[in-house]
Amino acid sequence: MVRETLVRGGRAITDNPPPGPFRRSFWRSPIRGPWLTAVLGSVLLVGITILFVTGLASYAAYNPDLGGNDLTPAKGLLGFYLFDWPTEPYWLYRLNQGVHVTLGIVLVPVLLAKLWSVVPKLFAWPPARSPAQLLERLSLLLLVGGAIFEFATGIVNIQYWYEPLPGSFYGLHFYGAWVFIGAFVVHVGIRFPRMVAALRSRSLRAELRVDTAATRPEPPDSHGLVASDPAQPTMSRRGALALVGGGSLTLFVMTAGQSIGGPLRSTALLAPRGQVLSEGPNGFQVNKTAFAAGVIGPQTGPSWQLELNGPGEPVQFGRDELLAMPQHAARLPIACVEGWSTGNQSWSGIRLADLARLAGLPGASSVLVESVQVGSAFASTSLRRNQILDPQSLLALRVNGVDLSLDHGFPVRVIVPANPGVHNTKWVGRMSFEA
Amino acid sequence: MSADNRAPLGFRWYGANPLHLLALIGCFALAGYAGLRLFDARPLGVAVWLFGAVIIHDLMLFPLYALADRSVQGVLRHRPAAMPVVPWINYLRVPVLLSGLLLLVYFPLILGLPQGYPVITGLPLEGYFERWLLVTGVLFAASALAFALRLRRHLRTAGRAAP
Numbered sequence: 001m002v003r004e005t006l007v008r009g010g011r012a013i014t015d016n017p018p019p020g021p022f023r024r025s026f027w028r029s030p031i032r033g034p035w036l037t038a039v040l041g042s043v044l045l046v047g048i049t050i051l052f053v054t055g056l057a058s059y060a061a062y063n064p065d066l067g068g069n070d071l072t073p074a075k076g077l078l079g080f081y082l083f084d085w086p087t088e089p090y091w092l093y094r095l096n097q098g099v100h101v102t103l104g105i106v107l108v109p110v111l112l113a114k115l116w117s118v119v120p121k122l123f124a125w126p127p128a129r130s131p132a133q134l135l136e137r138l139s140l141l142l143l144v145g146g147a148i149f150e151f152a153t154g155i156v157n158i159q160y161w162y163e164p165l166p167g168s169f170y171g172l173h174f175y176g177a178w179v180f181i182g183a184f185v186v187h188v189g190i191r192f193p194r195m196v197a198a199l200r201s202r203s204l205r206a207e208l209r210v211d212t213a214a215t216r217p218e219p220p221d222s223h224g225l226v227a228s229d230p231a232q233p234t235m236s237r238r239g240a241l242a243l244v245g246g247g248s249l250t251l252f253v254m255t256a257g258q259s260i261g262g263p264l265r266s267t268a269l270l271a272p273r274g275q276v277l278s279e280g281p282n283g284f285q286v287n288k289t290a291f292a293a294g295v296i297g298p299q300t301g302p303s304w305q306l307e308l309n310g311p312g313e314p315v316q317f318g319r320d321e322l323l324a325m326p327q328h329a330a331r332l333p334i335a336c337v338e339g340w341s342t343g344n345q346s347w348s349g350i351r352l353a354d355l356a357r358l359a360g361l362p363g364a365s366s367v368l369v370e371s372v373q374v375g376s377a378f379a380s381t382s383l384r385r386n387q388i389l390d391p392q393s394l395l396a397l398r399v400n401g402v403d404l405s406l407d408h409g410f411p412v413r414v415i416v417p418a419n420p421g422v423h424n425t426k427w428v429g430r431m432s433f434e435a
Numbered sequence: 436m437s438a439d440n441r442a443p444l445g446f447r448w449y450g451a452n453p454l455h456l457l458a459l460i461g462c463f464a465l466a467g468y469a470g471l472r473l474f475d476a477r478p479l480g481v482a483v484w485l486f487g488a489v490i491i492h493d494l495m496l497f498p499l500y501a502l503a504d505r506s507v508q509g510v511l512r513h514r515p516a517a518m519p520v521v522p523w524i525n526y527l528r529v530p531v532l533l534s535g536l537l538l539l540v541y542f543p544l545i546l547g548l549p550q551g552y553p554v555i556t557g558l559p560l561e562g563y564f565e566r567w568l569l570v571t572g573v574l575f576a577a578s579a580l581a582f583a584l585r586l587r588r589h590l591r592t593a594g595r596a597a598p
Contacts (some may be wrong), residue, residue, distance in 0.1 A: 130450020166480025178469030
């Protein structure tokens, strides 16, 4: 009896949605439908999977199990996939971050189009027909909220607009990704069959030959996407996909140059690192200037010394003494978590492995590198054994044939292949090798 | 829901099969585990970012766009009868949307909001607004050119049809 009343009550609500967007007749686009949604969804399925994997790799690149490297120390089970970050190939981090950031930006119009394509479902009436649907809609809140949250925090961070962020970017973007990904996996799991069926319902190649005049709505569907009272088409499906693709292409052209570098850098007209810093051997992009890092006083003056700690007494070296040691060369890029990078620069300096030997610990398992800079989360970082032992890992004194500029870390800086930019510590004051 | 039919007897109340429920519980458990850490920062601020973004997009950006699109089509429909009729709305939509997209992604730099930018990077913050205007201008000019070509083609065909 109760059940019957509920059902009847449910029908009454179904039959009489409130006016406006809750009525199907409100949504009139003739191109909205399962096929268009499925095309956009399949692009996001591939794209977001790549974003997630490169995001996890980016986190692993910080070697968060070492010393104070972890910026999200409460991660618990969310760090289960961590592994020792390799030093080969040397461009690994550059590629990973370039893909993560550029792809994220390029996917913005696809995400917006996908949300547009399903917006009638936001106003579905009644709001839920069953507990299953209620739970699913709650998970969609995590899906859409999480997606916009991840895109927004990433986009704001690469432009150095930290003020509106409600916490440290690393924690927000990392935990936000985990909140999002569960809802994403469930959404894909539930909708995958429907997506495949919709993709099979018409051929992409055939659809790309249909102009606006010949565009007809998709056949009525049971999911409420196809308009019940479609308007005259003003754009074909081909046109809509071209518009989304054009948006992605425009963003790509405006962005990718900052990760490709060389003469293409200045094509990235709107990207944060699309501008050429200056000419000359030290003219490549600076991660954080000496002024911003507070390295403006005498810390790096003539009295500067490098302190090496090992099992014995600490030993100190001035810059001239370091220059007198065997110098080695490495051609390596600077690659930042923000996605931009430089081309390969010719560094020269002392191998980290040689310094480990000087400190009396040739088999050191890690080294804590401390900068003379103050008040930064990256003033000290730890490197792992494989990073110490790589013959290309240097404590660099010179770059491109000249002394390092102050902005690039004078008197000495770390440069390690495939290492995140902020872990190539500048203005190094102390290195403590640990067994 | 198609899943309804596959729900075993005794599980009909739920509205889908039990796997559906298990997957969603897993999703909420993961979100809860990560969410506790996420909200550890500034809870209200995080909530505003997480759910405010949905509200801004779904209930503000989207209606604004739809309203603008309909208004423009409504207003510009009333043109002198002598003008040739060529579908024109997309020649306006495309540059507006592309320029708006660039603004949406790069508005912090375009509007000069990140005060720390010049100090951190050593690069000037000036110029982003001008470059965005320049790209916008190029997009509109290209669209106008495409429309002019389309119009000319239309006039030629119309001229041939009625000598």
